Amino acid sequence: MDIKKLETFINLVETRNYTRTAKALHVTQPTVSHDIKAIENEIGVKLFNRNKRYVNVTQDGKAFYQKIRPLINNYYSAVQDIQKKDLAENYKIIIGYSYTPFNDMYIPIWIKKFQQIYPQAKFSIISLNHNELKQQVLAGEIDIIITTGRDAADLNNVKSYHIETESFKAIIPQKNPLCQKNKLELEDFQNEKMLFLDNNWAAEDLINLQNRVMHINNQMHITYVNDLSALNILIKAEQGIAFGLYCLYPHLNKNSVYVPLDWEPQVDLVAITQKDNKKRIVYQFIKFIQDFNFDFE
Structure with missing residues (x-):
């Protein structure tokens, strides 16, 4: 059963008026009539008694409303939760990490300063050895690793961004x-x-x-x-x-x-990420690293 038709049904029960329901849902009045008729034909019961002036909900209509209304609420709640989770994932940056004094010094600084500019950004660190990190970025499990240009040259399906030479x-x-x-x-x-x-x-x-x-x-x-x-x-x-x-x-x-x-x-020190990575925040973070002023002695 079409979720939009069920929305029409719920709204009509609550307004008891075809015109108001049509305006609320931004559809025509004939569309409202068509949706209600389609539901009644599908479930095989009459949901409304209508005349030129009034819309009355039948007992079957009231019972159907009591069951359907919570389901529709749960449906939209679930959609919102998934969309929020998806939005949060789009702002999550997974950094592949293997210990170097350089990484140990600068990655915390980058994260802290980047979040001052993009407070919605969230970070996760995965610590593996050098070769394991390359496999994880190829698999899309890691968003970004810092390595050398020569080391990244044999990797397919990655993009490389120069940092230092x-x-x-x-x-x-x-x-x-x-x-x-x-x-x-x-x-x-x-x-x-x-x-x-x-x-x-x-x-x-x-x-x-x-x-x-x-x-x-x-x-x-x-x-x-x-x-x-x-x-x-x-x-x-x-x-x-x-x-x-x-x-x-x-x-x-x-x-x-x-x-x-x-x-x-x-x-060449480079940042690499998978070519198919769609997270805009990852590329903003890489640009931030490229523009960073290192205080090498």
Whole structure:
């Protein structure tokens, strides 16, 4: 049974007047008559007694009204609830997160400042390793992740938005003489203690650099770590030399310094989202990140 016809029935019971019902529903009076007749034909009972002046509800009509009125109310309540939920989902941004000092520092700042501009925005964080995050954004389970342009190059059905470009640097403990150099060659790491990130957490740019340094220097002492939080602890403990970027480590502690590398490939920091993502708020957030002023030292 057509919900609109039931609305006509309910309104006519309450107004007892075809003209007023037609005006209230923005239809013609013949349409009201047609809808009532269609309901009566479908259920097989007379709902109204009508003459030129009056509309009286029959006993069957009253009984039908008592049953139908709550159902119609529940129907529209359910529609409103779903629409509100859908609206709320359109303002929800799901960020894919893997720990880096950069993410740990800037994502909370971005969220707080963005909500000052767009108070309706809501955020959710999903923490996974690097490769898992890429799969989740492809599946549409995550709205946005921050990664490198090279790492995102092999992903289909995503859009990439440039944030920053920079070159890799070596993170050297100040007690190591290499920290005195203006620039380091890749062969300078022979016999050094090195801290390498394993391939599940490292982006392709870092994997390529680590592999190249290993190929050139066959006498290094390498410690592998399985995530950036562990690597950060070892860097702070001055357990070796690591490779980094401001977009990984925006600030080093006082016992370590950045030294430029003679390594030509630059790294593009990008935000990626699925091409089919329809949330306007996601693209507003990405634009906010692109316009953000970073205070790299």
